[in-house]
Amino acid sequence: MKRIIAVIREERFELVKTALLTAGCEGMNVSTVKGRGRQIGIKESYRGSSYCIDLIPKTRVELIVKEEDLDEIIDIIIDSARTGEVGDGKIFVSDVEEVIRIRTGERGNKAV
């Protein structure tokens, strides 16, 4: 099993969520984070002064998926999250050792 953490634009989240649900991918954790990537920051004007905002709110979607579904789900996220502009976000993938559904005691792929 794999963990996908996708850090995406807030305004793209509804599209990404709908695409994931349509593909049958239902379990997910969603949170708002503040982060930064490669660019130095955005200059924003506030009450007449210019501020450099280097931490930008993003939506963080975490999914645990079966290994066989990984590539399809990554493609779905890319297709629905991409605008082509800087700041589209990133996808991080890592291994997950075990998943246990507490109600039934099921483990592994059956519990995802």
Ligand SMILES: Nc1ncnc2c1ncn2[C@@H]1O[C@H](COP(=O)(O)OP(=O)(O)OP(=O)(O)O)[C@@H](O)[C@H]1O
């Ligand atoms: N190396 C990283 N580690 C952890 N989080 C990251 C990393 N890079 C980006 N992020 C998260 O992803 C968000 C979006 O990053 P962003 O899309 O700007 O990446 P980038 O590498 O600068 O790519 P781009 O050039 O397309 O903007 C950041 O605000 C941050 O929350």
Ligand SMILES: [Mg+2]
């Ligand atoms: Mg960036």
